[in-house]
Amino acid sequence: MPDIKFSVAQKDQLVEKLQRYFSHELDFDLGQFDGEFLLDFISKEMGSVYYNQGLYDAQAVLTERLDSLTDVILALEQ
Template identity: 40%
Template sequence: MIKLERAQKEALARAIQDYMQDELSVEIGQFDSEFLIDFVTEKLAPIYYNKGIEDAKSVIERRMLEMTDELYEIEQEVDI
């Protein structure tokens, strides 16, 4: 599971509390909002992590194709 720094978790908890109050008219405390962060992180982190890996793989594959093209461009002819 992703480990958030204390300050990050507190800021997220405050944002969740504000959202719940503003959008849903529900008041939740610090403990409940941190519990929600833990739950959401546990369930969603692997999905976002895997998406990040897929995106990184796409970038690497694209760069490898570019490098392959560049290598073909500098390849010298052999007359034997």
């Protein structure tokens, strides 16, 4: 899987969420540099797990829709 790339705006937004989480939940001030470093680590080390889960979820939805379509076609058969 290729590296996950974020736009500058996306990266800023994600780092801000990390900073807010660290501040509220851990009472720790996470700086911009450390936040970006943490985001890069999470993306590199864990991003593929989330990506793959998204693929599995999409596959399950498509399978369900195709099964439904098959049922409709069978009902239309004469």
